[in-house]
Amino acid sequence: MHQVEVLLERRRTSQARALLKPALAAHPDHSGLLLQSAWTDYLEDRNDEALTTVRQVLLAEPKDQSARLLYFELLLERGDNAEAERAIIELLRDYPEHAHYYGRYAQLMLKTLNIEKSQQLALEGLKYDPDSVECLAAQTICDFIERPGSTTSQGLQQLLVRHPQSLRTLLLVVVALEQRGDRGEALSIARELLRAQPDNEGIVDMVKQLRLVTHWSMLPLWPVVRFGWAGSVAIWLLAAVGLSTLRRSDAELAGTIGLVLLAYVAYSWIWPPILKRLLRA
Amino acid sequence: MSVPREDLLQPTLTGTVRTAAPYSVQTTFLTGFFGGPFAALAILATNSFRLRRVARDALVWSALLVLLAIGGWLLFHSVAGADVRAWFTEQFGSRAARFSGQALGLAIVGVGYLLHRREQVNADLMGLTRPNGWIGGIGCIVLGMAVSVAFVTIIME
Numbered sequence A: 001m002h003q004v005e006v007l008l009e010r011r012r013t014s015q016a017r018a019l020l021k022p023a024l025a026a027h028p029d030h031s032g033l034l035l036q037s038a039w040t041d042y043l044e045d046r047n048d049e050a051l052t053t054v055r056q057v058l059l060a061e062p063k064d065q066s067a068r069l070l071y072f073e074l075l076l077e078r079g080d081n082a083e084a085e086r087a088i089i090e091l092l093r094d095y096p097e098h099a100h101y102y103g104r105y106a107q108l109m110l111k112t113l114n115i116e117k118s119q120q121l122a123l124e125g126l127k128y129d130p131d132s133v134e135c136l137a138a139q140t141i142c143d144f145i146e147r148p149g150s151t152t153s154q155g156l157q158q159l160l161v162r163h164p165q166s167l168r169t170l171l172l173v174v175v176a177l178e179q180r181g182d183r184g185e186a187l188s189i190a191r192e193l194l195r196a197q198p199d200n201e202g203i204v205d206m207v208k209q210l211r212l213v214t215h216w217s218m219l220p221l222w223p224v225v226r227f228g229w230a231g232s233v234a235i236w237l238l239a240a241v242g243l244s245t246l247r248r249s250d251a252e253l254a255g256t257i258g259l260v261l262l263a264y265v266a267y268s269w270i271w272p273p274i275l276k277r278l279l280r281a
Numbered sequence B: 001m002s003v004p005r006e007d008l009l010q011p012t013l014t015g016t017v018r019t020a021a022p023y024s025v026q027t028t029f030l031t032g033f034f035g036g037p038f039a040a041l042a043i044l045a046t047n048s049f050r051l052r053r054v055a056r057d058a059l060v061w062s063a064l065l066v067l068l069a070i071g072g073w074l075l076f077h078s079v080a081g082a083d084v085r086a087w088f089t090e091q092f093g094s095r096a097a098r099f100s101g102q103a104l105g106l107a108i109v110g111v112g113y114l115l116h117r118r119e120q121v122n123a124d125l126m127g128l129t130r131p132n133g134w135i136g137g138i139g140c141i142v143l144g145m146a147v148s149v150a151f152v153t154i155i156m157e
Helices: A002-009 A013-026 A031-043 A047-060 A065-078 A081-094 A099-111 A115-128 A133-146 A154-162 A167-180 A183-196 A201-214 A216-227 A229-249 A251-278 B025-035 B037-050 B054-077 B079-125 B133-156
Strands: none
Touching (some): A002 A013, A031 A047, A065 A081, A099 A133, A167 A201, A183 A201, A229 A251, B037 B054, B037 B133
């Protein structure tokens, strides 16, 4: 069992499964082996199988900490947020100094748009473990929500100091750079992350999105990419007021510029989705 | 062993009505732009319901609605209103009504964004699934246009 545990920590799930198979054949009701099998399924995204197995484990061992955490994670994946909250609260009542659980609860609160409670949970968890990646990540996301584009996220600074190599930290650095408008740098880091984890769909999507917004053909759309919908409003306002003024002095020129603007709007609507399909991560 | 803050361990996600991701900024923008001020108000109110912020936001919608009603009435029943209409028509010609409707719609979208900015950023950062913008957006545009027609008919009588 120890060997499987080590393999699961390193996410070598196929090797773990190979070891578990004969052991489970010999002891099909062994809770420890079943739990390791459930974790293996979870790490391989076979969540339905994992949930069935972990429920079986919890019937035999209702207080097992690892089984309860896995149950919470599986409920979170399924979007059964109310039941996930009940599970994590019960864990916190039994292990009130476990910062990781505060961090996971904070992430659940972010997923359900409860920003204040998420902030409070992250801070509470950091009292017990100032190094907790989960709590620092939740704190960082709360900072990004409160002050998008700010470079003074305390959570991110702590993550960079305490966990500079963590994937979580680097992903949040990419988000921070993107929010600040440094999309080129964000893309460089995201590409490095993709080299390290080529199968990670989240990173693949991130790289695709960053390649899209940094592509040379998106240069004419810079105001929209940089300032979002506020940029679109500014362009529309300038066009409406400018063309109305120009129409009174030179109607023909105003008509030509109007057509160019129409083409620009059409380009901004049609080209990005096409480019997104053409680009590969 | 220290005791965690009891208030933090009270469930938040109870009950049948739960917080849901708001319509995206893109949907609210296009709804306000194509549907005008009442459509923008409709999608703003829908987002308030989805985010369970009705109690906090109702005062803002009410104030915007009252401002629209008073502004609209003054536009057709006061000297200053007539001057404003004349200026707009002089500046924008036949497009004056459409342009002012779009501008008001976008202004209300801006107010909505300021109200729900944190939730919008939260939803983007956590990759939450947004509701179908076509259904909600078109519904609000149709409703907004119907209300606009009724409103203009009433105040012009």
